[in-house]
Amino acid sequence: MSAEAAQLAVRLAGVGKSFGSTQVLRDIDLEIRIGEIHAIVGENGAGKSTTGKIIGGYYAADSGRIEVFGAPVENWTPRRALASGIAMIHQELQVVPELSVAENVFLGMEENVGGVLRGTEVRRFRELDQRCGFGLDPDQKVGALRIADRQKVEIMRAIARDARVIIMDEPASSLTADEAERLHQVIAWLKRGGNAVIYVTHFLDHVMATADRVTVMRDGAVVRTAEVADETKESIVEAMLGEPADVAFPAIPPVPDAGLPPLLEARGLVTATGLDGVSLAVRPGEIVGLVGLVGSGRSETARAIFGADPLLAGEIRVAGEVYAHPTPNNSVARGLVLVPEDRRKLGLVLTQRVRANMSLPHLRLISRWSVVDESKDRDRARELIDHFDVNPRSVDGDIAYYSGGNQQKVLLGKWVYAKPRIMILDEPSRGVDIGARRRIHDFIVEMAAGGAAVLLISSELEEVLGMSHRGYLMSGGRVVGEVDPRASSVGDVLRTLFQASEAARMTRAAS
Ligand SMILES: Nc1ncnc2c1ncn2[C@@H]1O[C@H](COP(=O)(O)OP(=O)(O)OP(=O)(O)O)[C@@H](O)[C@H]1O
Ligand SMILES: [Mg+2]
Incomplete structure (x- = not known):
């Protein structure tokens, strides 16, 4: 083994993969160094997950060589990969909804065989939780968790396996900025411990902020691997698309006439899911953002209006008429649709x-x-x-x-x-590449220009502020204020949100 090879955690040389007659990977050369954070980026379908699955032993390569810590591997399986210190966090989350958070985290690990060692498990969970700072309840059933929390369970599971190479396929796709920041701290800690992290993501800001090197893939091939310090967001996008691209938001239509009656109105919505008197209004042609931290009630508001969760109190009006019994079917019949957060x-x-x-x-x-x-x-x-x-x-x-x-x-x-006339979009651009993201934004603009009322939820503050005429600030199941996206920076809004959630916490503590 050469000195150089000894520095490599994983090496792919000339790896190819076909499904049936479609070749999805061609001649992939990829070197993952020990102790590096290596981002893999590329458009949807470029081959990122397939590459990750080959490294993780989930797919067999048709051609080429794979070396792990300098040694060639044969008959690679997930079990062998894990035994060699490689764990993968899948893009399609693989948690078991019927089991608790802790059970999912330790699933399949030796301690669990033939009965659970509760004491050890609880202690290990606490250690992990302290490390990750996610604050999950170990006894909660995973099926009841929101996606962001399920994603955290997956992350903890990989870390619990003491892997030396962790492949993270879109781990932050439904985390808020704040949670993603915590994930990045975990990744930095893994790196300090001499582990390698393969970080597949569509968030180029994350790449720029956390990765050491980046590999850009296009159409099943590697375009290049480079030091992140030598790249810019624009240079990466250009490599991904094969052409320069516009990473800005499209111009949104002019603010609709303030005199127009609202197309969608909610008054004092209360639900068992935590809404505590939500009122809002959206005029035709208007794009309104719901801005808040996770747990502030944004998705719950969307679900209540759409009729996915029952109302305990409050009223919804569509085009001025009381919408008495909201159910998803009734909503679709009225031209009111929800693109839900958990689309899968x-x-x-x-x-x-x-x-x-x-x-x-x-x-x-x-x-x-x-x-x-x-x-x-x-x-x-x-x-x-x-x-x-x-x-x-x-x-x-x-x-x-x-x-x-x-x-x-x-x-x-x-x-x-x-072609709905009221459209509620919960994290519409999650997991899609930069080109599709732009198309989704164009689509929102087009719908609004055609007179639809749009309610937009995104954990990415830049996106809500960039795409909305107006924003409601939510905290603790209530609307606590409004923002004018043109007059506020992301920093301003974040500060206000943290103050609001702190105030809500104090109120709850006092009552
Ligand atoms: N099991 C499979 N059978 C057939 N085709 C597949 C299979 N898995 C992936 N593909 C195809 O391989 C190509 C690469 O898919 P892959 O999932 O690796 O893309 P990706 O870069 O991870 O994209 P995304 O950003 O959307 O997650 C796609 O065209 C996909 O349709
Ligand atoms: Mg993928």
């Missing part, structure tokens, strides 16, 4: 084709005499595929084999298939 859970039928996934909830709209108008359906599906840049571009594609980001795009297509 609420979402795809993996045994179906792309087109069926998009039109399934809307069959009434495209059927005449209860026969589905197939050509109309195909046209609309094709339109949406173009619109969101779904790849592969086929309406008959088998959704189970689409990359994570491309599944997200299909799901988005499903919810906007019927």
Whole structure:
């Protein structure tokens, strides 16, 4: 073994991979050094997850060589990879909803075999939790957790395995800025301990802030590996797309006339999910952001308006009329849709084709005499595929084999298939690449310009501020203020949010 090879945690040389007749990886050379944070970036479908899964032993490479800590590997499996110190956090979270947080974290580890050693487990969980600072309750059922928290469970699980190489495939896709910051501290700590972290992400800010080196992939090949210090966000995007790209937000339409009556109104919404009197209004043509920390009630507000969670008190009005019994079906019939945060859970039928996934909830709209108008359906599906840049571009594609980001795009297509007049978007650009993100933003602008009322939720403050006419600040299940995105910086808003959540905590403590 050469001195240089000894410094490498993982080395791929000339690795190729095909699924059926489609070659998804070509001649991949990748070197992961011991003690480095190595980002992998690229558009949806570029081959990032496939590369990660080959390193983690989930897929076998068709060609090329893999070396781990200098030694070539054969018949690589997840079990062998783990035994060699390689763990993977999957893009499609693999938690078991029926089990508790602690059970998921230690799942399959030796201590659990033949009965759980509660004492040791609890102590180990505390240590891990202190290390990660996520503040999860070990006894909570994972099925009841929001996605961000499920993502934290996955992260803790990888760390609990004492891996020396951790592949993180989009670990921060649903974390807030604050939580992502904590994840980065964990990553920095792993690095200090001499571990290697392979960090697959669409957040180029994270790459710039945390990674040592970055590998850019395009169309199943490596474009280049470079020191992050030698790159800029723009240079990385250019390498990803093969051309210069605009990373800014599109211009949003002019603020609609303040005299227009609201298209969507909520008054004093109270729910068992924690809403404590939420009132808001959105006029036609208006894009309104819900701004808040995780747990502030943003997604809960979206769900209550859509009828996904029952109202205990309060009233919703659509175009001035009381909307008495909100249910998802009634909402869709009124042209009110929610693109939910957890699109996968609420979402795809993996045994179906792309087109069926998009039109399934809307069959009434495209059927005449209860026969589905197939050509109309195909046209609309094709339109949406173009619109969101779904790849592969086929309406008959088998959704189970689409990359994570491309599944997200299909799901988005499903919810906007019927051209809603009120659209609630919860984390719409999560997990999609920079090109698709821009298309989603353009789509929001287009909908608003056409008179739709848009309620936008995003953990990325830049996105809410960049894309909204107006924002409501939420904290503790209430609307605690408004922001004018043009007059406020991300820093201002964050400060206000932390003050508001602190104030809410004091009020709760006092009562
Ligand atoms: N099991 C599979 N069978 C067939 N095709 C697959 C399979 N897994 C992945 N692919 C295809 O391989 C290509 C690369 O997918 P991969 O998941 O690696 O992309 P990615 O870079 O991780 O994208 P994303 O950013 O969307 O997560 C895609 O075109 C995808 O459709
Ligand atoms: Mg992926």
